[in-house]
Amino acid sequence: LDLDDYFRGADPRPARPGITASVGRWEKGAVNRRADVETVQLLLTAAAKRQRAPALDPRGADGLIAPAPRSSRTVAAIESFEASRKLPVDGVIEPGSPSWQALLEAAGQRPPRESRLSPLHAAVRER
Known part of the structure; x- marks a missing residue:
């Protein structure tokens, strides 16, 4: 994740595993x-x-x-x-x-958390 992605609001955490079918x-x-x-x-x-x-x-x-x-x-x-x-x-x-x-x-996977930086992302995008 580079800084441009970060300030665009990209989530730096790895994606949680998922399955598509049973x-x-x-x-x-x-x-x-x-x-x-x-x-x-x-x-x-x-x-x-x-x-x-x-x-x-x-x-x-x-x-x-x-x-x-x-x-x-x-x-x-x-x-x-x-x-x-x-x-x-x-x-x-x-x-x-x-x-x-x-x-x-x-297995130690956590549900996605809300980013604490969401308001910062919005403020940076508005500039």
Whole structure:
């Protein structure tokens, strides 16, 4: 981020991770786009480390979920995570869902904060 971008109001914080479609159990209709699966796997890994909870660790981030009836470590980790947060255990994480929000929090991701410099940005733009 350079100063020109900063004074145009660009946010210097890194973007929060996001998913575009559901991740988890195929038989529950999860879309399982590779990039989304990898994002969830990375967040589960971070949550497992932060909480010292090995059951939350999918043991890798390859962007893949084994099709049913084979077992999936990622689905098992999602279900363990949901149970640990007292969320409905369905093995699926949807964008914007309570499970998604809880996973972001558990992995150490924070919701975007309002910038304290917003009035300054406006004043600089007016000049």
